[in-house]
Amino acid sequence: MAVYGIDLGTTHSCIARIGEVGRPTVLRNMEGTDTTPSVVYFETADNVVVGAPAKDTAVLSPDLVVSLIKRDIGHDVTRELHGRDYSPEEISAFILRKLVSDATATSGEETGDVVITVPAYFGAAERDATRKAGHIAGLNVIDIISEPVAAAITYGVLNPDQDRTILVYDLGGGTFDTTVITLRGGDIGVVCTDGDHELGGADWDSRLVEHLAERFTEEHPDAGDPLEDRHTEQQLRHDAEETKKALSLRRQHVVRVMHGGRVATIELTREKFEEITKDLLDRTIEITGRTLATAAEKGIKDYDDLVLVGGSTKMPAVPDRLSAELALKPKLQDPDLAVAKGAAMYAFEETYRQLLAKGEGDKARELASRAGLSEAEQERMAARQITTVASRAFGVIALDPVTEQEHVVHLVHANDALPHGGSREFGTVDEDQTIVKIIVVEQAGSAESIEVAHNNPIADGELKIPPGKPAGYPISVTFALDTSGLLHVTAVEKETSEELTLDVRVGGMSEDEVQESRTDLAHVRVD
Secondary structure, X not given: OEEEEEEOOOOEEEEEEEOOOOOEEEOOXXXXXXXXXXXXXXXXXXXXXXXXXXXXXOOOOHHHEEOXXXXXXXXOOOEEEOOEEEOHHXXXXXXXXXXXXXXXXXXXXXXXXXXXXXXXXOXXXXXHHHHHHHHHOOOEEEEEEEHHHHHHHHHHHHOOOOXXXXXXXXXXXXXXXXXXXXXXXXXXXXXXXXXXXXXXXXXXXXXXXXXXXXXXXXXXXXXXXXXHOHHHHHHHHHHHHHHHHHHHHOOEEEEEEEEOOEEEEEEEEHHHHHHHOXXXXXXXXXXXXXXXXXXXXXXXXXXXXXXXEOHHHHOOHHHHHHHHHHOOOXXXXXXXXXXXXXXXXXXXXXXXXXXXHOOOHHHHHHHHHHOOOOHHHHHHHHHOOEEOEOOOOEEEEEEOOOOOOEEEEEEEOOOOEOOEEEEEEEEOOOOXXXXXEEEEEEEOOOOOOOOHHHEEEEEEEEEEOOOOOOOOOEEEEEEEEXXXXXXXXXXXXXXXXXXXXXXXXXXXXXXXXHHHHHHHOOOOEEO
């Protein structure tokens, strides 16, 4: 069975596997392209269409087409379609099913294990929800890894004998991350990361949509706002994306905007496009600056390479601005496919190592031999270590018994090395208190803050306390953040060596709900 790496992107997704010469290979979809638009068209209650056909349908049936669903994953929101509420995990599962189905048709091999990538700045809830989307799709998700790590694996495969310190600037369709990574003797180490999972190429598109609508209204003030018409808006979004791509190749482009029986012919220059989106690029530079400052605090001040990842880095303004700001020559290295290729390599290596750990060395060597890996490459693969860091701070809400004010106590801090664990002892507030509510929160902004409003609640649960206990009765809370960035929280009450433990579930769907969705949606045809 084939082992796949999947780049589940905000605007486009991609799937890859290890080929016969031991190198990652992207598998084309049934439409013959390397990437699949992350767009889902709910044609009927029993049939969905994913990819380019769904994207094209958005102009005709905007209320039945879902895009940018990755921005909602891990959040408690739903989309009602054909009388059923769909969670972001379920909609993402349709995209995953399309990718794997096409890959199986292309390769002729059934799917085994998969690794799915997420933005480095994704928190615990988003990572857990991504894993659950894979389970709903019927996949065995062996790990969730960060996109910059996957890109660094691809970079390391192409440059196996070089020790480097690299800055990965990852500007995708819907998210942005910047990460400092070291490559030492084949090992990959994440030094620090920062980002914004609501900043990406789609925001550049939105600026173009607004600009085109404004220009149309200037020419035809009596025709009404084109953005108030869903069909016109979808056509503008299609035109904006095509304009962005065109202006990456040439200096000007003409767009015809039609609405209310009127037509406006609008000429756009690359300079104008860069002017109306300058603040978006400024935000990425600001985040990159924060990342470099954090790395400097950890002793990293010199860089060998600046690696650009994500399709949006093909906009000329991106490498130009980075060259001017950082005095490094950016390397645009397979920006659309590098993440999926790295995920495929990681999935293959992880499967190989798991076989060795289970004492199935013969199967591991057979797997590597089929991929054409030499003994030296197998040894290097078995020895490779990948270390990463926490993307954000995590904590619990506590009450100060003196001021009676709520505040956040963080047990994991952003850029702590993973896996990471932290424990803290708290006390009950009232005498004879029988219930303690534990609210787990995640850093919301760019900086850690004890203010409750500056953190997002991601899970909660209740811990029972034996009756008759005084105020201040001790409770121990432990956080364990694994290398995938998935958080496990345990609250313990101890009395006469007895432990009462509560595992707080992170994410919008329980495992029972995931299994129910998997069964419920199995009958839905995905094209």
